[in-house]
Amino acid sequence: MGVVVIISTMDKLRPHPKVIHPKDLIKKKDTLNDKIAVWIGTHVGSMYCFYLFNVIALLSVKAAFETHNLVPIVNWVSSNWIQLVLLPAIMVAQNVAQEATEAKADADHTTLTYLANLQDEQMAELNNQSKILEYLKKEAGH
Numbered sequence: 062m063g064v065v066v067i068i069s070t071m072d073k074l075r076p077h078p079k080v081i082h083p084k085d086l087i088k089k090k091d092t093l094n095d096k097i098a099v100w101i102g103t104h105v106g107s108m109y110c111f112y113l114f115n116v117i118a119l120l121s122v123k124a125a126f127e128t129h130n131l132v133p134i135v136n137w138v139s140s141n142w143i144q145l146v147l148l149p150a151i152m153v154a155q156n157v158a159q160e161a162t163e164a165k166a167d168a169d170h171t172t173l174t175y176l177a178n179l180q181d182e183q184m185a186e187l188n189n190q191s192k193i194l195e196y197l198k199k200e201a202g203h
Contacts, residue, residue, distance in 0.1 A: 106152030
């Protein structure tokens with residue numbers, strides 16, 4: 062049977078020096094290239110771009126099928142539809158997966174910080190109990 066740890070959101074979680082959040086391990090660069098890459102990834106990896114690229118791809122589908130030739134149809138499917146439509150769809154899926162990973166990292170960090178603080182408190186309590194036992198032994202004459 063697993064252990065359930067309930068962490069009250071009302072309590073302020075004290076940071077722990079030995080528990081580092083995964084976000085703090087990543088060195089963020091703030092260069093122009095990084096900003097441009099993030100902007101492109103954010104906008105191309107959106108459902109709006111997915112729908113726009115679908116419309117663009119569908120503009121040429123009629124011409125491809127009117128040829129009644131397999132080569133233009135295959136070319137349209139491979140170069141227009143797959144490349145235009147699947148790129149933003151895959152990026153959206155990756156963004157959703159990344160959000161889930163970040164949420165898990167946040168939850169894991171919160172739990173680990175809580176457990177590390179709890180362990181510190183328990184160790185301090187055990188240390189105090191050891192001191193009390195030593196004092197009682199001295200008082201009892203042992």
